[in-house]
Amino acid sequence: MTDDAAKIIPVILSGGSGTRLWPMSVPERPKQFLPLTGTRTMFEQTLLRASDKGRFAPPLIVANARHADLIDDQLESAGVKPAAILLEPCARNTAPAIALAALEAGSAPLLIMPSDHVIADEPAFLAAVERALPLANDGWLITFGIAPDGPETGYGYIRIGEPLADRVHRVESFIEKPAKAAAEAMLAEGNHAWNGGIFLFRADVYLEALAKHSPAILAAAHKAISNAKREGARISPDEAAFAACPSDSIDYAIMEKADRVAVAPVAMGWSDVGSWDSLYEIDGRTSEHVLALETSNSLIRSDGIRIHTVGVSDLIIIASGNDVLIVPRGKSQDVKKIVEALK
Amino acid sequence: MTDDAAKIIPVILSGGSGTRLWPMSVPERPKQFLPLTGTRTMFEQTLLRASDKGRFAPPLIVANARHADLIDDQLESAGVKPAAILLEPCARNTAPAIALAALEAGSAPLLIMPSDHVIADEPAFLAAVERALPLANDGWLITFGIAPDGPETGYGYIRIGEPLADRVHRVESFIEKPAKAAAEAMLAEGNHAWNGGIFLFRADVYLEALAKHSPAILAAAHKAISNAKREGARISPDEAAFAACPSDSIDYAIMEKADRVAVAPVAMGWSDVGSWDSLYEIDGRTSEHVLALETSNSLIRSDGIRIHTVGVSDLIIIASGNDVLIVPRGKSQDVKKIVEALK
Numbered sequence: 075m076t077d078d079a080a081k082i083i084p085v086i087l088s089g090g091s092g093t094r095l096w097p098m099s100v101p102e103r104p105k106q107f108l109p110l111t112g113t114r115t116m117f118e119q120t121l122l123r124a125s126d127k128g129r130f131a132p133p134l135i136v137a138n139a140r141h142a143d144l145i146d147d148q149l150e151s152a153g154v155k156p157a158a159i160l161l162e163p164c165a166r167n168t169a170p171a172i173a174l175a176a177l178e179a180g181s182a183p184l185l186i187m188p189s190d191h192v193i194a195d196e197p198a199f200l201a202a203v204e205r206a207l208p209l210a211n212d213g214w215l216i217t218f219g220i221a222p223d224g225p226e227t228g229y230g231y232i233r234i235g236e237p238l239a240d241r242v243h244r245v246e247s248f249i250e251k252p253a254k255a256a257a258e259a260m261l262a263e264g265n266h267a268w269n270g271g272i273f274l275f276r277a278d279v280y281l282e283a284l285a286k287h288s289p290a291i292l293a294a295a296h297k298a299i300s301n302a303k304r305e306g307a308r309i310s311p312d313e314a315a316f317a318a319c320p321s322d323s324i325d326y327a328i329m330e331k332a333d334r335v336a337v338a339p340v341a342m343g344w345s346d347v348g349s350w351d352s353l354y355e356i357d358g359r360t361s362e363h364v365l366a367l368e369t370s371n372s373l374i375r376s377d378g379i380r381i382h383t384v385g386v387s388d389l390i391i392i393a394s395g396n397d398v399l400i401v402p403r404g405k406s407q408d409v410k411k412i413v414e415a416l417k
Numbered sequence: 418m419t420d421d422a423a424k425i426i427p428v429i430l431s432g433g434s435g436t437r438l439w440p441m442s443v444p445e446r447p448k449q450f451l452p453l454t455g456t457r458t459m460f461e462q463t464l465l466r467a468s469d470k471g472r473f474a475p476p477l478i479v480a481n482a483r484h485a486d487l488i489d490d491q492l493e494s495a496g497v498k499p500a501a502i503l504l505e506p507c508a509r510n511t512a513p514a515i516a517l518a519a520l521e522a523g524s525a526p527l528l529i530m531p532s533d534h535v536i537a538d539e540p541a542f543l544a545a546v547e548r549a550l551p552l553a554n555d556g557w558l559i560t561f562g563i564a565p566d567g568p569e570t571g572y573g574y575i576r577i578g579e580p581l582a583d584r585v586h587r588v589e590s591f592i593e594k595p596a597k598a599a600a601e602a603m604l605a606e607g608n609h610a611w612n613g614g615i616f617l618f619r620a621d622v623y624l625e626a627l628a629k630h631s632p633a634i635l636a637a638a639h640k641a642i643s644n645a646k647r648e649g650a651r652i653s654p655d656e657a658a659f660a661a662c663p664s665d666s667i668d669y670a671i672m673e674k675a676d677r678v679a680v681a682p683v684a685m686g687w688s689d690v691g692s693w694d695s696l697y698e699i700d701g702r703t704s705e706h707v708l709a710l711e712t713s714n715s716l717i718r719s720d721g722i723r724i725h726t727v728g729v730s731d732l733i734i735i736a737s738g739n740d741v742l743i744v745p746r747g748k749s750q751d752v753k754k755i756v757e758a759l760k
Contacts, residue, residue, distance in 0.1 A: 097725070367754050379722060379736075382440070382759075383743045384751040386732070391743060393722075398741055400726045400734060408727040411710055416725075 081131040082203070083157065083182045083277075084124035085175040088117060088137035088145070088189040089165055094349050094406075096413050097397035098377065105347060106190035107144050110375075111357045116347070117145070117189045118152040123196055124185055125154060132157040134178060136171040137189075139163055142308060156307055163313040168271070169327035170319045173284055173295035174311060179277035183210050186273040186324075192356060194343025202340040206242050206274050214238070214334045215283065216274040217245070219267025221341035225257035228348060230269040230325065232337050233260075245335045248325065267339045269325065270346070274338075280328070288327040294319030350390045350399075350406035363393070371403060424474040425546070425617075426500065426525045427467035428518040431460060431480035431488070431532040432508055436756050437692050437749075440740035441720065448690060449533035450487050453718075454700045459690070460488070460532045461495040466539055467528055468497060475500040477521060479514040480532075482506055485651060499650055506656040511614070512670035513662045516627055516638035517654060522620035526553050529616040529667075535699060537686025545683040549585050549617050557581075557677045558626065559617040560588070562610025564684035568600035571691060573612040573668065575680050576603075588678045591668065610682045612668065613689070617681075623671070631670040637662030693733045693742075693749035706736070714746060 092104030099105035106117040114122070124130045132155055137145055139161035149156055160174045172186055185203060193199050199218075206216040219232050228251060235246035248269065252260065260266040284292040298311035298319065329335055345356050354373040360366055363376040367384040374381055376393035383391070388403040401408055435447030442448035449460040457465070467473045475498055480488055482504035492499055503517045515529055528546060536542050542561075549559040562575050571594060578589030591612065595603065603609040627635040641654035641662065672678055688699050697716040703709055706719040710727040717724055719736035726734070731746040744751055 365755060365758060367751075367758060378739070380740045381743070382740065382755045384754050385745050385748045386743055389729070389743070393741065396721070397723045397725065398736065400724070400729055400732070400743065402728050405728045408711075411727050412708060412725045415708060415710060 081182065082124070082129060082185050082207070082274075083131045083175075083179050084121075084133035085172065085179075085184045085186045086117070086120055086133050086135050086189050087168060087171055087186065088135065088141060089162070089168070089171060090188070090190055092190065093413050094409060095347070095353070095392075096409050097399055098375065098392055098394040100394075102140070103144065104141075104190070106188075107141070107148060110347060110353055111192050114152070115148060116192060117148050119192070120187050120189045121149065121152045121154045123193060123199070124187065125152075126200075129200075130185075131182065134175045134184075135159040136175050137161060138165065139310065159308050161308055161310045162316065163311065164317050166316065166319045166321045168324045169284070169288060169322045170291050170295050170316070172273075172280060172324055173291055174299060174309075176277040176280045176284075177295060177299045178309070181276055181278040183207065184273075184275060184277050184280065186271075186275075188271050188346070190347065191270070191272070192343070192345045192347055194345075194356070195341070198340055198342040202241070202338045202342070203274060205240055206336070206338040209239055209242055209336055210274045210276060210279075213276065213279050214336045215279065215329060215332055216242070216336050216338055217329060218270055218272040218274070219337040219339040220270040220344045221339060222261055222266065222268050225254060225261050226268065227251055227254055227257050231257070231260055232267045232269050234265050234267060234337055234339060238336055241340075242336050242338045245329075245337045248330045267337060270344055271325075273324065273329075283328045283332045287331045288320070288322065290320050291322065291327060350392060350401070350409070351404060354390065354403065373403070424525065425467070425472060425528050425550070426474045426518075426522050426620075427464075427476035428515065428522075428527045428529045429460070429463050429476050429478050429532050430511060430514055430529065431478065431484060432505070432511070432514060433531070433533055435533065437752060438690070438696070438735075439752050439756050440742055441718065441735055441737040443737075445483070446487065447484075447533070449531075450484070450491060453690060453696055454535050457495070458491060459535060460491050462535070463530050463532045464492065464495045464497045466536060466542070467530065468495075469543075472543075473528075474525065477518045477527075478502040479518050480504060481508065482653065502651050504651055504653045505659065506654065507660050509659065509662045509664045511667045512627070512631060512665045513634050513638050513659070515616075515623065515667055516634055517642060517652075519620040519623045519627075520638060520642045521652070524619055524621040526550065526617060526619050527623065529614075529618075531614050531689070533690065534613070534615070535686070535688045535690055537688075537699070538684070541683055541685040545584070545681045545685070546617060548583050549679070549681040552582055552585055552679055553617045553619060553622075556619065556622050557679045558622065558672060558675055559585070559679045559681055560672060561613055561615040561617070562680040562682040563613040563687045564682060565604055565609065565611050568597060568604050569611065570594055570597055570600050574600070574603055575610045575612050577608050577610060577680055577682060581679055584683075585679050585681045588672075588680045591673045610680060613687055614668075616667065616672075626671050626675045630674045631663070631665065633663050634665065634670060693735060693744070693752070694747060697733065697746065716746070 092099035235244035301312035435442035578587035644655035
């Protein structure tokens with residue numbers, strides 16, 4: 075056992091295609107690879123969030139194979155050397171992605187982090203990880219429960235059960251994306267958290283749970299890893315084996331079925347930057363290449379096209395490459411209508 | 418005397434820099450050279466408006482020397498062979514520009530037309546020219562009075578005097594760009610027209626008026642033409658002589674001072690396309706390169722950048738080259754604030 079054996083292995087998931095942030099986010103370069111909330115991309119921010127060498131081992135990256143070069147660039151930019159980069163030949167959702175990582179990880183605790191989330195209060199997050207770690211080492215599957223700041227209908231909710239340790243509780247139940255009234259009722263009641271897709275558990279515990287609840291995923295992931303091509307840090311799972319794997323989320327495949335499932339509620343300035351409106355809420359700055367006169371309450375970003383506004387308000391204006399999106403603030407979910415129309 | 422001697426010589430003035438239609442209109446290619454109101458540019462439309470060979474001689478073009486190649490292209494596109502293209506080495510307003518043309522024209526009647534106006538009802542315009550022609554041949558200076566369709570404060574007004582012929586009247590007075598209340602009063606009273614900058618007079622009559630009212634302009638223009646370089650249809654007036662010419666408009670230099678000045682009022686769907694808002698009024702079509710979903714009451718034009726809107730209304734969105742302008746409808750005059758800020 076090396077020193078790293080006792081350390082937490084960050085597992086960074088980079089599977090999303092991020093079409094809700096079109097035109098900047100595109101399949102070739104989805105939102106986690108863009109510097110939307112500062113000079114660092116969200117992928118880099120995620121790498122650096124769990125880079126304290128006293129606590130964390132080098133990360134495992136699980137990503138779409140088409141992003142291999144982008145990931146190399148951003149690892150270098152962040153100054154992070156990964157344990158491995160698992161390059162998925164196709165998307166099979168989170169349960170198989172995490173299985174690939176777990177099969178590379180022995181019995182270390184894994185901190186599963188989507189690469190496209192913003193966490194403004196990192197100390198709060200890391201403190202929650204510390205609180206949950208003993209239970210994870212003891213065989214519990216931990217999910218971090220995001221303190222809800224509104225009756226959002228776009229997230230799953232967790233009903234918080236009996237306490238197991240300081241601010242770590244048994245999960246009483248998982249609640250699917252609710253209707254508005256149900257979301258409001260949960261918010262009024264308290265005792266609920268958003269399911270943010272961040273997890274902590276031992277690799278072997280996850281694989282045991284897979285064996286019990288989703289053996290087909292475990293078998294396919296095992297075969298894909300056994301026949302993987304390895305080249306430096308890159309691991310390319312066998313394409314045919316991985317393509318044959320059932321596609322399922324860790325929530326459906328494991329968390330909602332397993333017995334020892336806990337939630338660590340945490341308020342940490344979390345956002346999944348799920349729309350241009352949500353980016354405006356967390357970082358409304360105007361980018362370079364923009365001249366905005368008498369312009370208010372607007373999000374204006376450009377990576378090159380020169381945008382000039384005068385006298386407008388409450389607009390979202392996003393320019394990328396040769397495309398410009400213009401939509402009223404509060405309506406940025408409608409970008410999907412544009413993306414659909416362009417297909 | 419050739420056949421053309423009795424014909425009207427169109428004199429097409431292309432002096433404006435058109436910054437009010439930025440970013441499409443730029444000094445290198447001002448608005449008259451852009452296809453804003455159809456597949457033809459306004460310059461081409463102006464050429465073709467007076468191209469009936471039974472009535473009109475080949476035109477004289479007076480333009481900024483930097484636009485010489487653009488003009489050659491658009492003459493060819495319109496299939497028009499000019500009598501000459503007078504290339505101004507610098508801008509000296511309309512009185513000197515028309516003097517250059519008049520010095521090339523003998524005693525023929527000249528129809529002076531700015532190249533950046535739209536006239537929707539060309540038969541009405543040509544009929545007004547016919548009505549005014551006998552008086553012009555008789556030595557009158559004729560201006561065409563635009564039937565006003567609102568209390569515009571951006572134009573000069575003409576008070577219409579006693580009739581001289583069918584719908585041709587003596588000019589009682591010229592009125593500078595009025596305040597709103599004065600414009601409304603003139604509109605309510607009737608008997609007023611906008612001064613649209615379109616004129617009809619004999620070349621020799623104009624030169625005589627110049628000799629009387631603005632001899633310095635005549636002297637400078639004469640010297641500039643005498644020492645001009647000639648190459649094919651292109652005439653390049655002497656730079657030093659023309660630079661020394663006083664800069665003045667025909668209105669101030671001649672029309673407001675001369676004795677025999679007449680106005681031919683005419684309703685002909687005229688617009689000087691003085692702003693993006695005014696283009697919206699006369700031709701609100703959306704251009705290529707635009708995908709507009711659930712979008713209303715907006716002018717969206719692009720020459721290449723792909724513009725995508727959803728759920729917006731009452732916006733002007735203009736993309737040209739690498740620049741995009743976004744301004745509320747009704748506020749397009751504020752483009753000058755952008756142009757100023759960019760200086």
